[in-house]
Amino acid sequence: MDAHAESTQTTPALDTHVLQRSAEHLAEKYAGIFSPETVERYVFESYATLSRTARVRTHLASIAAHFADNRLRALGQSQGKIDSGVPQVLFVCVHNIGRSQIAAALLAHYAAGDVEVRSAGSLPQSDVHPLAVDVLAERGIDLTGAYPKPLTDDVVRAADYVVTMGCGDACPVYPGKRYLDWDVSDPADQTIDGVRDIVDDMEVRVRQFWSEIQREVTR
């Protein structure tokens, strides 16, 4: 096979080491809930999934571990093995770089621990919209740690409320959930003023949504 070039990549091998360590750490965290094999699968498949759309690959292994942790928690919740005690909300848009990230950050901000919020994209892009990060920073909300991630089945299953924004029928429909569809403008190609308007619109929706969740919870 001498005629073929063999790979000389080193970064993926380093990533494999980080992923392996993360899998061991998460296996301890989820001991009694998931087998080490399941945890390892989640870590490595989360990495493979993020690799498909991540442009910047620095810290990709750590991000994948974070994503796997969040998905395992969602899976445990949907199977009744983990009880978070608060409503679960999932925001979905196409790229998970604008609308769903903004909505998730706003609701997490207003509800301050009284809901668990996730976001995902039907076809995630590489980076969170920089102007969305800026406009939320103006309002004291930190979006710098957010990363785009694909819509997975586990996070849909864990959700009590699924809010879709412009992503068509990409989200599977399961019984026992509230599905909502919001008609919100896309911040892509907007100026910072345009993004501010979108965040204003989203703030009204999210505040109203949050009071409705609170009403339903206390009903």
Added chain:
Amino acid sequence: MDAHAESTQTTPALDTHVLQRSAEHLAEKYAGIFSPETVERYVFESYATLSRTARVRTHLASIAAHFADNRLRALGQSQGKIDSGVPQVLFVCVHNIGRSQIAAALLAHYAAGDVEVRSAGSLPQSDVHPLAVDVLAERGIDLTGAYPKPLTDDVVRAADYVVTMGCGDACPVYPGKRYLDWDVSDPADQTIDGVRDIVDDMEVRVRQFWSEIQREVTR
């Protein structure tokens, strides 16, 4: 929450039913190897993954079940729980609609059961290239059942040989595998004559590759 439109989708609910049935069927097939929970996760996550890039959603649940079956088999092989007895080859390109599909079909054709062949895309597109289907049909090779699928960790783990074509460093590097990179033209935007030339080129590579695999196996 009356101000929000609720979803009235019905197809995903039907798909859920098909997926559930497929999961039960596959759980029987993999009894003693994987738990029913693991099998169900694979079926539903495979569906979620394919949903992100499938344009035509007809038969998507059946395709997802097929994909999950193949991934579970790969996982069992990589964990030493399933012994296929033949070399495992994975072809990877960007979209899994042209080059990797052609190479996989050609090798499966020449090796006729003496290898197990898979293909995947670092960023799969919606449909296999129609001219690739036509040109392979001219040579008696049926590609009509092929579908584009994302690169997952399990199929990389199962592989003895990984052949990449134009997909950069998307493929994780694990020890104990042969990694090869082929510089093959992309059939996208080619005329049928252009695609015939590409398949000719690929035939030479695949035949040579197959004799090399045979030499290594008998060594």
